[in-house]
Amino acid sequence: MTESEFLQHVDTLFVRITEQAENFNADWDVSQHGALLEIENDDGAKIIINQQLAMQEVWLASREGGYHFKYVDGAWLNTRDDLSFEVYLDKAFNWLNG
Numbered sequence: 065m066t067e068s069e070f071l072q073h074v075d076t077l078f079v080r081i082t083e084q085a086e087n088f089n090a091d092w093d094v095s096q097h098g099a100l101l102e103i104e105n106d107d108g109a110k111i112i113i114n115q116q117l118a119m120q121e122v123w124l125a126s127r128e129g130g131y132h133f134k135y136v137d138g139a140w141l142n143t144r145d146d147l148s149f150e151v152y153l154d155k156a157f158n159w160l161n162g
Contacts, residue, residue, distance in 0.1 A: 065120060065135065073135045074099075074115045074122060081113060081153065088157050103160065111156045122149070126156040 065073075078101050085094045085103045093104045103111040111126045122133045122140060133140040133149045140149035 067117065070117065070120045070135065071115075073140075077122060077140060077149070078113070084153070085157070089161055092160070105160050105162070107162075109160055111153075111160055124149070124152055124156065126159060128152075128156055128159045 078096060081101060081103075082094050082096070085092055089105070091106060093102075095102050095104075099115040099117070101113040103113075109127065111124065113122060113124050115122055116132075119132075120134065121143070122135075124131045124133070131152050132143045133152075134143055135141075141147065142149070142152065
């Protein structure tokens with residue numbers, strides 16, 4: 065995959081995550097700073113999602129753990145267990161929601 069294609073896939077993912085976070089809990093603060101997307105609750109707990117261009121991965125981190133994802137056949141998959149990004153994002157959202 066070219067760098068440009070990777071960045072397009074990441075942009076699409078970040079837009080989707082932002083929409084999902086706002087729908088899940090409208091009180092969360094969602095902000096993007098370049099290659100980094102942060103979702104924060106009122107207690108200051110955060111989910112951090114960032115792109116790793118050199119590795120062509122997206123990383124998701126929260127108190128639940130840290131995970132790496134690669135874009136494969138139209139889906140972001142965990143590099144360790146091949147589960148989708150959505151599975152881990154949902155767990156992180158539930159944790160952040162308390």
